[in-house]
Structure formats: structure tokens, C-alpha cells
Amino acid sequence: MGAAMKFGVNTMIWSGAFDSSIPLDKIKQEGLDGIEIPVFDAKDIDIAVLKRALSDSDLECTFCSVNPPGKNPISEDAAVRAETLEHWKQVIATAGEAGVRLIAGPTYSPVGHLPGRRRNDDEWKWGVDFHRQLDTALQDADAELAIEPLNRFETYFLNTAEDTIRFVDEIGSPRVGILFDTFHSNIEEKSIPRGYQMCGSRLKHVHACENDRGVPGTGHVDWISVLGTLRQIGYDGWLTIESFNGTIPQLAAATAIWRDLAESMDDIAFEGAAFLKRVWEKENQA
Ligand code: LER
Ligand code: MN
DSSP states (O other): OOOOOEEEEEGGGTOSSSOTTSOHHHHHHTTOOEEEEEESOGGGOOHHHHHHHHHHHTOEEEEEEOOOTTOOTTOSOHHHHHHHHHHHHHHHHHHHHHTOOEEEEOTTSOTTBOOSSOOOHHHHHHHHHHHHTTHHHHHHHTOEEEEOOOOTTTBSSOOSHHHHHHHHHHHOOTTEEEEEEHHHHHHHOSOHHHHHHHHGGGEEEEEEOOTTSSOTTSSSOOHHHHHHHHHHTTOOSEEEEOOOOSOOHHHHHHHTOOSOSSSOHHHHHHHHHHHHHHHHHHHHHO
């Protein structure tokens, strides 16, 4: 038997908000263990409603968070950096109150912010300091943070496993690790499985996305090698299918979804989950 991986699906497949368009019962029936919800502003989350929905549907939950407009942990403006720190502390506290144990996403810079140059040393230092300052909030919430490198068209700050490993090692907190997304690594890594192997025990979360953000298993991501590597490194976190329905203003432009990615968005979640489970079971019989 291999590690006990959990299968999840990001609700941005259906909606940018936690609303009734998300088929929670079907998600459970289709054999998924949990959902991942977008958290742009902690105030948008009604903790009681979320907890009730999770317990009624018997699903677990993770948060995927990005920096909302006006927030930037590596801004040149110290006041913006301070406000951004407070913002993330609130997101973490909200996770704690909701019983959510993992917050993941590109924490370090807004998605789509491209200043037209490389990152500089000040930004690196501000980024490291920012994540170190979240440690107490993470401890209080009994939560972990998974930092997600993005492809070069969505961020200039962290694109590769190698850089993210260096960043996370400098932060030096056991509660802070890496979210590695097959979509971004398909663009940035020489080998996606090698990227996962390099992350090793720092890997705290996985976004399972086909190369076109369509149905996992219908494109050219080599899922047998990816899941084989996850088994090999003893990964026992979430495998969360992520896609976007193109109508979420905070992410539509940044993630550049300008067409339908599947016949129905349900297929991305449910056909994708069935496919990934089949590959994972096979890998674990090997
Ligand atoms: C965006 O491209 C992405 O992969 C998400 O996880 C949220 O930033
Ligand atoms: Mn992702």
C-alpha cells in the first residue's frame, strides 16, 4: 500500500464564491474527500455556513488564497507590506476557526503582477520576512501554508521548484512548504516528476491540472510518472483538481481562460477524479 492521499476539487471550477452552484453532494458521491475554496478576503467567508456545509456533505476543506487588489507582501511601500501581513493573518485565523488545516496559493505576490523585470534582492528579503512573520498565526490556527510557484506569465517572483525550495528553506518553518501545480510546472520545469522529487518532504499540496486546465487524463501531462513520483516520495497530502470557469474577476484575466476547457465543467472534476484515482490505485499495486 502507498501513502494515503486525499482527492479534492477546487470549487473555482463552478464559481468564484462559496454558493449553491457548487455540487457538494455530487462531489462526495463521486468519491472526493474534500473541496478547495478560494479565499480572496477573509470577510467573504461565513465560517458557520462553511462548517455546516462541510459537515452536512461530509467533506474536508482547504483554502486557495491569492493577494487581492491592493495587497502585496513584497511591495516597495512598507505600509502596503504591513497591511498585507494583517490580511494574511486574518485568512489564516479564518482557516483556524473553520477547521481548515491548509492554506495554499501564490502568497508572495499578486497573480498577474508582472513589473517587466526580474525579482530583486529587497523583494526576496521582504518575501522571506513576510512568511516568517506568519508563523505564530499558523501555529495558533494549527494550519500549514503551501507556497505555489506560478508560470512566467502569471508571476515574475517564483516560477520553478528550485527557486521555491530555496525560498521555503530560507523561511525555515516546518509549517511552510510548497504547492506544486502540474499546469505551471508543465511550462517551467524540464521534467514535472523531477520537480516533485526535488520538493520531497517540503511538498504540502498538489494541484492536479491538465496542460490546458481541461479534464485530467485528456492532455499530455504524464500522470503515471507524476503519481508514481508522489508515491515514491511518500506524499500523503491532497491531490486537488484545479480549473477555473473563466467568470471569476480576480483570476479570469490572470489565468487567461478565454474558452470552454471541457464539454462541461463537471467533467473536469468528476471524469478527472475517476481517472486520477485509477492511475493512483494502479501505481499503488505496482
Ligand atoms: C493560478 O494559476 C493557480 O494555479 C491557482 O492555484 C491560484 O493562484
Ligand atoms: Mn494552482
